[in-house]
Amino acid sequence: MENVLFFLSTGLVAGFLLRNRTHLLKASDHAASWAVYLLLFFLGASTGLQPEILSMAGTTGFFALVLSLAATAGSIILVWPLYHFLFRTGSHPRTQKADNG
Amino acid sequence: MGSLKIIAAFILGLTAALFLPFSHTIPAEQLSLAALYLLLFLVGAGIGSKKETMSMVRRIRPTLLLLPLAIATGSILFPGMVAALFLPLTFQEGAAIGAGLGYYSLSSILISQMAGETLGLIALLSNIIREIVALTATPLLVRYCGRFSGIAAGGATAMDTTLPVIVRFTGKEYALVALFSGVILTFLTPVLVTSILSCGA
Numbered sequence: 092m093e094n095v096l097f098f099l100s101t102g103l104v105a106g107f108l109l110r111n112r113t114h115l116l117k118a119s120d121h122a123a124s125w126a127v128y129l130l131l132f133f134l135g136a137s138t139g140l141q142p143e144i145l146s147m148a149g150t151t152g153f154f155a156l157v158l159s160l161a162a163t164a165g166s167i168i169l170v171w172p173l174y175h176f177l178f179r180t181g182s183h184p185r186t187q188k189a190d191n192g
Numbered sequence: 193m194g195s196l197k198i199i200a201a202f203i204l205g206l207t208a209a210l211f212l213p214f215s216h217t218i219p220a221e222q223l224s225l226a227a228l229y230l231l232l233f234l235v236g237a238g239i240g241s242k243k244e245t246m247s248m249v250r251r252i253r254p255t256l257l258l259l260p261l262a263i264a265t266g267s268i269l270f271p272g273m274v275a276a277l278f279l280p281l282t283f284q285e286g287a288a289i290g291a292g293l294g295y296y297s298l299s300s301i302l303i304s305q306m307a308g309e310t311l312g313l314i315a316l317l318s319n320i321i322r323e324i325v326a327l328t329a330t331p332l333l334v335r336y337c338g339r340f341s342g343i344a345a346g347g348a349t350a351m352d353t354t355l356p357v358i359v360r361f362t363g364k365e366y367a368l369v370a371l372f373s374g375v376i377l378t379f380l381t382p383v384l385v386t387s388i389l390s391c392g393a
Contacts, residue, residue, distance in 0.1 A: 095302075095382045098229045102236020103379075110241040123234035126227045127297045128201040133224045134301060134316070135205025138309050147310065154279055155289075155317030158271040162290040162318070163325055165270025166344040167337050169262040174339045177255060 198297055202316070228301055232382060235298065239375055248372050256369065260376040263344050264384060267293055271318075284388060285311055291384040292319040293347035293377050294326065294354075299385050306389040322347065326354045334361045343370045348381050350374030 109115055138144050144151075239245060267290040275286020288307065292299030296319035304312020326349060330342035342362050346354035351374025359367045 094229065095232060095386045098232035099236040099379065099382060102233035102238075103240040104236075105233070106237030106240025106242075107245075108240075109237075110243070116237070116241050119234050119237050123231060123238065124197075126231040126234065127198065129227045130224055130231065130301045131198050131201040131297065131316075132205035132208075133227075134304050134309065134312055135202035135207075136209040137205075137304070138202075138313060139206040139209025141309060144310050144313065151310070151314050152317055154275075154281065155314045156321055157274060157279065158286055158289050158314065159318040159321040159325065161271040161274040161286075162267040162293075162347075163322055163345045165266030165268075165290070166263040166347065167266070167333065167341045168270075169266035170259065170340045170344040171338045173258055173262055177253075177259065 199320075224301070224305065228305065231298065231301075235378065235382075239379060242375070244368075244371060245375060248368060248375070251368070252372050256372060257376070259340065259343070259369065260373045260380070263347060263373065264291070264293065264377060264380055266344070267291065267347060268384065268388070284391065288385055288388045289315045289318050291381065291388055292322075293349075293381050293384075294319050294322040295348040295378060295381040296320045296323065299381055302382060302385045303389065306386065323349050323353060326350075327357055330354070330357045331361045339363075339366070343373050346370070346374065348374055348377040351378055 106116075106119075268287045269290075271290030272283040272287035275281040275289075276283040279286070285307065288303055289299075289311070292303070292315050296316050299319055300312045300316035303315040322345070326342065326345040326347070330345060333341040333345055339362060342354075342358040343350050343366070346358055349355075350358055350370045355367070355370055355374065358370045362370065
């Protein structure tokens, strides 16, 4: 947990400091994509090395579907009342803070 | 589409493990951890260097934070309850998968590191499905379930993959709101997933 926060925050600061070095940022985008591919490759490999996971593929897919629908529905339900609260005018979003505060 | 490459990488790994006799000799554990930390650093860098991030932070009203917070809360509580009540999973496991917020690559990796490959695989599929739902159902959702439902369904992906669809059907004037919500949730995903799985561990 501490490690996760540490690397995220360090990245955030580094990204902000180097925000005008487009070359570097392009490279970091590529690196991020490759890190993801590498990690998913390993996730696939460790799954393949455990036959008991593969035998549950159908069940896994069903659980995944149910949970994703629950997450989507849950977020929509909680967000519903917010629209009127945040944009009472309903016509255009005032993302601006009020001048007096 | 990025998710196809992701799935291809996963299947390639799966095939390698099944058909290459020496595959288990690769130090996957250490390599994965190093790649994970690198990825977290780069995700942070991506958010920090985004031109829009700073202007957004300056322009957005603090009360708008309620939007990503509500999305995260709903995405965690509902799957948690559904898992505990209807599936042979615990509340914590369902909640962690929901906390992926559609960010399937990072969340599935974190979950498999902390809670095993089976749950990691469910997280991967579940969050890919969430992104597909957001991409395909946003027009319907916005019409029948409220103006913000596209932003809610998109979760963390509202800052990139699903942003065009959301803006198209929610309205151009909400592009900044969607982007803001997506950025906050992208940052929160790893934090929430690890916090939930560390609870009582």
